[in-house]
Amino acid sequence: MAAQVEELKRQHDAVVLAHYYVPAATQALADHVGDSFYLARLARTLDCKTIVLAGVSFMAEAVKMLNPSRTVLNPEPRANCPMAHMVRKADVDAVRERYDDLAVVCYVNSTAQIKSWSDVCVTSSNAVKVVGELPQHNILFIPDMNLGRYVREQLPQKNVILNRGYCPTHQRIIPQEVEQLELEHPEAEVCAHPECSEEVLREADFVGSTKQIIEHIANGDGREYIVLTVVGVAAEITRLTEGQDKRVYFPATPPICPNMAMVGPEKVLRALQTGEGEVELPDCADRAAAPLERMLELAAR
Template sequence: MTTLIKERAKSLNTFSKTNLAEEILRLKKEKNAIILAHYYQEPAIQEIADFVGDSLGLSQQAASTDADIIVFAGVHFMAETAKIINPKKRVLLPDLNASCSLAESCPPDLFREFIDKHPGHTVITYVNCSAEIKAMSDIVCTSSNAEKVVASVPLGTPIIFAPDKNLGAYIMHKTGREMLLWDGVCIVHEAFAIDKILKLHQKYPQAQFIAHPESNPEILKIASYIGSTTGMINHVKTDSGKEFIVATEAGILYKMQQEVPEKVLIPAPAKEDNTCACSECAFMKMNTMEKLYLCLKNETPEIHVSDEIREKAIIPIERMLNLS
């Protein structure tokens, strides 16, 4: 057993004796660190975070922070984006293996071939992709601003949209713009079962069905509201309905329920049976309070992006932020 492993084992043994939240707060203050967490993180991490949000909100927070260290409780592409925006700051990710099925569906070498086969296209990439893919892009978008980003491209200009084909198809429908779509999907949003959703609606006939645009077209066809994670939270806050069936990663329900404690929120069921009867992102759930503590304590794992990639990737990201 190496010295590092022994040290980490010793730290883990103290978790039962130490209030993790207090230790994390102490380390955060001591090191002038900020914790950014996505809505899909476990509740304890959302509670300890300085800011909880969707990809757009987190990118905006990363761009405006004066902290020396950014701890990103999310997945790898999110931490990479924060590093691209803040090259001189240390960006940490509690678990370096917290990847993204959508980002993995778009390998840089194959995407480069795809772009080369379709010259003259404006390349719009969803933020759920690697730094290398962003570096090949003209502008980045999130589910919150994808419609606005696509509308910013002059009419008559052909568009490549990657990597999420479901989001791309939805934006095509909303804007009336034809786009060449990369064949990528999010396994979390692909997992919803329409037959189970319809059966669940029979049990809750008054419930509105709301969905994230990364979901399959057949799922979106039956939704009464389609929007980003932040959009869905705002919808349940402002809508007069009292019951909602929610089709996105189940972690959103924690923040959503805090906003509307009087309303009934039901996770949309997944195709496969599991303990939560919902759709969860295994990558998002790789981050834990213990890993967050060790990450701050040891200042590792740290995210690195080469200068060559960063200098190219920052351009489409800044274009998105300026539009937003």
């Protein structure tokens, strides 16, 4: 399969991008593996006609908006993200009416329509930096309440208003299972994604984005780590820590994103063979792309 994918990439002048959360076999076929911010930023620099984005639908949509002239293929269009839809326009409008000095900050884990309601996008790796760069005092953070709460704690000078959205996979990580891991592995450092609940983050020694967690473990002096994010990160951690005798532990209920799990390697192969899953620009593309562009600008400062 890998040989077929390589040949098809040459034929179609294609590059395969994969998120850390898709299956390890899919990551192995990719030219670049990363988190949503890395992939969005990288897509702008690629010299190719076609981009295959192995991830969930909002990621492929964002890459298309940032690269409107390129063909973007989504190997599994049914792979959606529940949190990407968890905000209502009426709620955004109500907060805008209440505050004059307001910025609507939208996590990239959102549909193009929701992005179009916002002023700037963020990812988990740059949310604190981008919000800190904004001149507005009042921040409506959509759609993820857990990442929004984490940003509020890091930036107490801002009035961060939360929306009641969440990632179901990270929300299913519960303190009891984390505490059990801590009892079983008392020397292990607890690394958590900010999409986890407030109760789980209290158990964490390190809080960071997917990429930040991976790099923290790869560069850390410790030998044992409890990892509180989607199990797909294990592939990259294993690759980067080869020969370091490091061990990672996940909760007893494995944090598996069912949508990311749908993006198997056979889907990448089929997309390259048939051209199926081509992503179209949404009607609101111009309005939705502007917050993405502003994110790239502020994150680069």
